[in-house]
Amino acid sequence: MNRCRDIKKKLSAFQDGEVNQIQKESIEIHLQSCRECKKQFAAMMHTYQSIDKLPQIEADPIFAQQVMARIDNTSLLDHFLNNFLRQLPVPAAMTAMVIIGLLSGTLLGNLVIQNQLNPLELSSPANYPDRKSIVTSLSLDSFNTAPPGSIADGFLHVILGSNMNTRNHGVSL
Amino acid sequence: MNESSPEKKYQKKIQTAEELMQRVANGDRHAFTTLVQVHQNSILNFIWRLMGDKTHAEDLSQDVFLRVWKSAPKYEKRAKFSTWIYRIAINLCLNKMRTLKIKNMFLTPLPLKRHSQINTDSTTPENQLLKVEQTRSIFNILNTLPSAQRIAVTLKFYQGLSYAEISQILDRSIPAVDALLVRAKKNIQKKIRK
Numbered sequence: 001m002n003r004c005r006d007i008k009k010k011l012s013a014f015q016d017g018e019v020n021q022i023q024k025e026s027i028e029i030h031l032q033s034c035r036e037c038k039k040q041f042a043a044m045m046h047t048y049q050s051i052d053k054l055p056q057i058e059a060d061p062i063f064a065q066q067v068m069a070r071i072d073n074t075s076l077l078d079h080f081l082n083n084f085l086r087q088l089p090v091p092a093a094m095t096a097m098v099i100i101g102l103l104s105g106t107l108l109g110n111l112v113i114q115n116q117l118n119p120l121e122l123s124s125p126a127n128y129p130d131r132k133s134i135v136t137s138l139s140l141d142s143f144n145t146a147p148p149g150s151i152a153d154g155f156l157h158v159i160l161g162s163n164m165n166t167r168n169h170g171v172s173l
Numbered sequence: 174m175n176e177s178s179p180e181k182k183y184q185k186k187i188q189t190a191e192e193l194m195q196r197v198a199n200g201d202r203h204a205f206t207t208l209v210q211v212h213q214n215s216i217l218n219f220i221w222r223l224m225g226d227k228t229h230a231e232d233l234s235q236d237v238f239l240r241v242w243k244s245a246p247k248y249e250k251r252a253k254f255s256t257w258i259y260r261i262a263i264n265l266c267l268n269k270m271r272t273l274k275i276k277n278m279f280l281t282p283l284p285l286k287r288h289s290q291i292n293t294d295s296t297t298p299e300n301q302l303l304k305v306e307q308t309r310s311i312f313n314i315l316n317t318l319p320s321a322q323r324i325a326v327t328l329k330f331y332q333g334l335s336y337a338e339i340s341q342i343l344d345r346s347i348p349a350v351d352a353l354l355v356r357a358k359k360n361i362q363k364k365i366r367k
Contacts, residue, residue: 016329016354044358055308056218057217057221058214059213059217059234064210067209068206070239071239
């Protein structure tokens with residue numbers, strides 16, 4: 001029984017020709033006398049028979065040329081990408097700086113003149129100016145080089161505000 | 174052992190592949206073309222048996238050689254070329270299988286129609302049909318195996334590699350390869366009985 005167990009463990013390797021000569025002879029002798037192991041080996045042989053007869057397929061006659069063509073295309077693409085990536089940092093950095101400048105300028109402008117930008121958002125209805133005066137005021141703003149709400153206006157406020165503070169400090173000192 | 178024995182020829186073929194790879198590593202296109210021509214059918218059939226689809230096999234075979242060309246400078250002379258190229262093929266096949274598995278989750282899988290386009294030597298339409306049916310039933314059996322078992326069976330049974338070579342390709346011990354094949358054979362038996 002133990003003998004059968006040892007043989008069964010080696011049957012797959014035996015089938016694949018992966019046992020040494022001594023093991024091979026031993027298994028062959030055992031299979032002649034043991035019906036159970038013989039049956040298992042026959043089933044194992046049947047597995048390979050069932051997946052046998054898979055035909056061979058042939059590569060395209062121009063397979064090698066196709067591969068070479070793909071290599072050439074890939075090389076060109078790699079070359080282009082390498083060059084592109086090498087030159088990319090400078091324009092990317094410049095674009096990023098411009099975008100950051102515009103965004104921070106807009107944010108700063110909005111923060112400084114937030115109250116002036118929204119004349120209708122007044123604290124109480126009693127303080128509401130009439131519609132005509134608001135329209136007139138906004139229309140006149142279009143002739144202004146730094147109309148309220150623009151980046152230029154915000155910039156002037158920052159500069160003038162800091163000058164005023166300096167002057168005030170100067171006076172007080 | 175005489176000069177023309179299969180072992181000697183095999184050794185010579187391996188040496189030739191390694192020598193070719195040395196030249197390929199230096200950008201020798203002619204050497205690479207020779208290498209492709211020598212191994213194209215072996216790799217194509219290996220991938221076809223793993224994937225079960227001729228179109229995928231053709232595309233992946235090209236990908237394998239493309240990878241060989243790109244990785245040639247990294248190729249170590251000590252490594253067997255066949256081991257190296259089979260590893261590349263297996264990795265690409267497993268990646269493709271994963272992609273197809275994800276795709277099949279969303280799409281209805283197509284029937285195995287590409288098998289009908291396989292050239293058979295049979296002359297009569299009946300024989301051709303029989304061959305196509307045989308191929309289909311074999312792939313139905315192989316498809317039921319887990320990928321590791323299927324790779325082991327393909328390398329052993331169809332490519333005729335030894336356990337030692339398979340163990341190098343799969344990076345497993347020889348007893349592990351043996352166990353893998355035993356399990357594969359049991360699974361095939363179960364499938365046949367159904």
